[in-house]
Amino acid sequence: MLASRSWLSRPLHERSTRLFLGVLIAALAVVSLLNLALPAGHPLHVSTYTVTLLGKYLCYALLAVAVDLVWGYLGILSLGHGAFFALGGYAMGMYLMRQIGDRGVYGDPVLPDFMVFLDWQSLPWYWHGFDMAWFALLTVLLAPGLLALVFGFLAFRSRVTGVYLSIITQALTFALMLAFFRNEMGFGGNNGLTDFKELLGFDLTADATRLWLFLATGMALALGYVLCRAIVASKLGRVCVATRDAEARTRFLGYRVERFQLFVFVVSAMLAGVAGALYVPQVGIINPGEFSPIFSIEIVLWVALGGRGTLYGAVIGALLVNYAKTVFTGVMPEAWLFALGGLFVLVTVLLPKGIAGLLAYRRPRRADPDPSTTPGEASA
Numbered sequence: 451m452l453a454s455r456s457w458l459s460r461p462l463h464e465r466s467t468r469l470f471l472g473v474l475i476a477a478l479a480v481v482s483l484l485n486l487a488l489p490a491g492h493p494l495h496v497s498t499y500t501v502t503l504l505g506k507y508l509c510y511a512l513l514a515v516a517v518d519l520v521w522g523y524l525g526i527l528s529l530g531h532g533a534f535f536a537l538g539g540y541a542m543g544m545y546l547m548r549q550i551g552d553r554g555v556y557g558d559p560v561l562p563d564f565m566v567f568l569d570w571q572s573l574p575w576y577w578h579g580f581d582m583a584w585f586a587l588l589t590v591l592l593a594p595g596l597l598a599l600v601f602g603f604l605a606f607r608s609r610v611t612g613v614y615l616s617i618i619t620q621a622l623t624f625a626l627m628l629a630f631f632r633n634e635m636g637f638g639g640n641n642g643l644t645d646f647k648e649l650l651g652f653d654l655t656a657d658a659t660r661l662w663l664f665l666a667t668g669m670a671l672a673l674g675y676v677l678c679r680a681i682v683a684s685k686l687g688r689v690c691v692a693t694r695d696a697e698a699r700t701r702f703l704g705y706r707v708e709r710f711q712l713f714v715f716v717v718s719a720m721l722a723g724v725a726g727a728l729y730v731p732q733v734g735i736i737n738p739g740e741f742s743p744i745f746s747i748e749i750v751l752w753v754a755l756g757g758r759g760t761l762y763g764a765v766i767g768a769l770l771v772n773y774a775k776t777v778f779t780g781v782m783p784e785a786w787l788f789a790l791g792g793l794f795v796l797v798t799v800l801l802p803k804g805i806a807g808l809l810a811y812r813r814p815r816r817a818d819p820d821p822s823t824t825p826g827e828a829s830a
Contacts, residue, residue: 468605470762471672478668485661498657502732505664507772509729512671514752514764516721519678521750522759523687524612524714525694530619531722532746534594535627536736538723540630541593543643543736544577545586546654550647563645564638574636583650590727591720596720599712604716606708610621620743627741642737647730660732667728671765674721678761681714690714749789754797757806766805 461467473767481504484496513535552559556566560573579585601622605615633639652659681687692700694709706742728737739745746770756767771793778786801808 460683461676464679464683466762467676469677469779470675470765474668474672478665482661482665485657498660501664502660503776505660505667505732506729507663507769508667509725509732510749510752510772511765511768512667512725512728512748513722514676514756514768515671515674515678515761516718517749518726518753518758518761518764519718519721520715521753522764523682523690523694524711525697526711527613527616527750528619528624528715528718529616529686529743529746529750531718531749532743533623533741534598534719534722534739535726535729536626537593537597538590538726538739538741539730539736540637540643540726541580541586541589541723542727542828544580544589544637545583545648545730546646546649547643548577548581549649550645553647553693554645562638562643564641564643568633570636577636582599587727590723593802594719594723594726595716598716602715606711609708612690620746623741623743623746627738630741634800638737640738642735642739643730644737646731646734649779654731654734662686663728663732667732670728671722674762675765677717677719681717683762686710686713709829733824748790751794751797753804755793755801755804757804757808760804760806763804763806770805 467828481496481501484494485498488495491496510744513531515532516534517528520528547562550562554563555568556563558566561570564598565573580589584591601619605618629635630637631640637643646654648654649659649663652662654660682690689700689707689710693705693710697707726736726740749768752767752771753764754767755771756765757763771790774789774793775786776787
């Protein structure tokens with residue numbers, strides 16, 4: 451028990467982790483204070499809409515940390531983490547749909563509105579249990595975790611690596627997107643799940659609920675970051691970095707590389723599922739578009755821009771890109787894809803180590819007990 455406690459608490463003794471947590475907690479406190487203490491007409495007031503938007507950004511930041519865990523420290527370029535994010539979102543969406551009850555458009559106390567519209571006679575078996583919060587929260591972890599376990603076991607056992615693994619993860623995401631678009635799957639088809647009313651008995655449209663969701667997302671990001679730092683700073687993390695830089699040599703030393711890969715891949719998928727579950731009640735909808743391969747590619751761009759193999763760089767990249775997306779889609783919506791492509795070229799040509807690498811270059815390097823913070827030139 452003592453060893454386990456020291457393993458989990460080790461990141462809290464790192465200067466970079468304390469700095470990250472301090473900035474995050476301070477940001478959460480400032481936003482909450484400006485939202486609650488200042489009237490709506492005050493120039494420094496943070497509106498509930500802005501709080502919800504920032505909460506969405508934090509969900510994306512947690513998703514980026516999950517991707518950086520496998521790409522930055524294992525060298526696995528996953529183009530399918532959007533699927534794990536969407537599965538967690540659908541698990542939460544199913545719970546929120548069951549909470550609507552007879553307040554839906556058709557007034558059916560059991561069947562969601564889209565099932566009544568499609569003339570379903572009974573609730574499918576896989577919807578049972580989602581009227582209970584604990585079951586939904588468990589599914590948020592198990593649905594992406596089990597998919598990652600099965601997929602990772604088959605892929606890593608067959609030693610599928612590099613671009614081939616990336617293509618397979620993208621194909622998995624695309625297949626799930628096509629499946630969830632079908633009405634007969636029972637997940638709302640093209641429209642997805644929406645019109646949510648409450649979460650754990652609290653009105654989702656209330657300002658207080660929106661603020662608490664924002665704070666919960668921030669705390670989830672903090673816990674997810676600490677968990678990932680605990681993994682990469684441990685012996686497991688050193689084996690992961692060795693696998694990333696020289697997999698064949700690591701196997702020669704006697705390590706069962708596929709077991710390390712599988713464990714970290716499953717943890718990453720679960721974190722992505724948690725991000726999706728927190729995302730859905732804040733944006734108010736989940737549809738098959740979240741499975742889009744383009745979304746998974748965009749996540750990789752966040753990590754690349756921020757700096758892979760640093761974790762905090764992934765957070766910076768997710769926040770910057772999504773803020774830029776909000777600005778561009780509001781001012782020049784047709785120019786956003788060009789701006790996104792420009793960012794990709796910028797990172798590839800001028801910032802191969804991302805913003806985190808640029809910051810590390812500009813300041814004197816401190817001694818770091820974790821040798822895995824600087825990624826090697828491993829191929830994706």
